[in-house]
Amino acid sequence: MMDFDLTQCQLGSPLALARGEHLFQMHDAANGELYYVRSGHIKLYQQCPDGVERIIDFVQPGDWLGVDTIGEPERHASALALTDCELDLVPYRQLAELMDREPYSCDLFSAMLSREIERQQIAAATLRSAGACQRIVLFLLQRAGKAPADPAEEIHAALPMSRQEISDYLGLTPATVSRTLSLLKRNGWIALGQRGFVVQSREALEQLAAGMPLTEVPALA
Amino acid sequence: MMDFDLTQCQLGSPLALARGEHLFQMHDAANGELYYVRSGHIKLYQQCPDGVERIIDFVQPGDWLGVDTIGEPERHASALALTDCELDLVPYRQLAELMDREPYSCDLFSAMLSREIERQQIAAATLRSAGACQRIVLFLLQRAGKAPADPAEEIHAALPMSRQEISDYLGLTPATVSRTLSLLKRNGWIALGQRGFVVQSREALEQLAAGMPLTEVPALA
DNA sequence: CGGGCCCTTGATATGAGTCAAGGGTGGTGG
């Protein structure tokens, strides 16, 4: 089945968001508004009663935002731009009209929601059974995306969130995240920049993600 | 918004499943078949390459099954009946036809999928930040369902899965689950039967679920 | 009645959390 393609359907109106701006806040009216992320990174989080923030997800280019609030009156989380973003605002009503007119579009939309459910299920089940190192490497691989055609090519990926935010998201502490990243770096598998990283050995990361224990590799002479 | 109500729509064909039977297995053709669970309990799990099984979810009466595989050719998990079950088999095609004919039905279906995404997100985020006791109590409260009208009434809930399965699902070990349940029992907050339990103090459980630390309560003289 | 499996419980090991100090980076104001 082909992917649900917005541009093909002429849906949505463009919307820019600057770093640090909220797209919406918890308890805002949802109004059946969905968003498609063209560029930039957004964090979805809840402000818990005790003041701690709980991170629901990091939204990347190509992801949809708001599919968890169709038919709900209120947003159940806040969305904050971690970088400047370009979005398409897509009212659900517009999609519904399309689905009335266009056969298959309903199937495509259902399939998109369905994939999202699957993604959440798998992610949750994986994280539950994984240790700290595995969680972090899986997170990094998610950020890095698919392997490039040329395996020798290095992959630069953005990491626009703080260590605190990463650790919240993974159910760890900032200290553990920092330690693990440092060890991955010492082993020469990634390079760390201020707001990003470079995959230097995807193979090593994939072995770690598959459950290989993480040990310090002695430096070559 | 009202709930998506199958009985009202005259959809689906009934289907019985005996304890121990598989409804489907991983990699089976999905054929766009959804199921609505009328009674009984089903576990959704993946058989990992290393032989360990990873539990995705426990499905209860009132839940839908298969909403994670709409538009996918294959099941990505196996479904096994933990008890005898009564299901309704609902082909997605039938729902799609309904959505063509009936205004709003499409919205109801989208809303149902959307709620499922939300449910997964919240559950995952909660489990990540919770310790062993909190996870277990949240799990028990999920099984027990809503509080009864009469607060004094005791709630009997089914627990048709093994400790091994519970611990897999929660990302713990059977030993930890057993210990924690024993402690809850010693404190008089639950009673344990072979294949079920009774909530004796919902208040205590809800405090634990909200983060109260679990300590042994000395027995009264 | 016997056997196997799962559940329970104890002792010990270990991975991750906590607490705390030091260092780098980016932002701000002089």
Place this chain on the structure above:
DNA sequence: CCACCACCCTTGACTCATATCAAGGGCCCG
């Protein structure tokens, strides 16, 4: 433009929760 300051990141020592290993007990099934 530079200097200061605040915040976050890193790193170390120690603690604690949970996993691991292992033995005993109870339930269900044959």
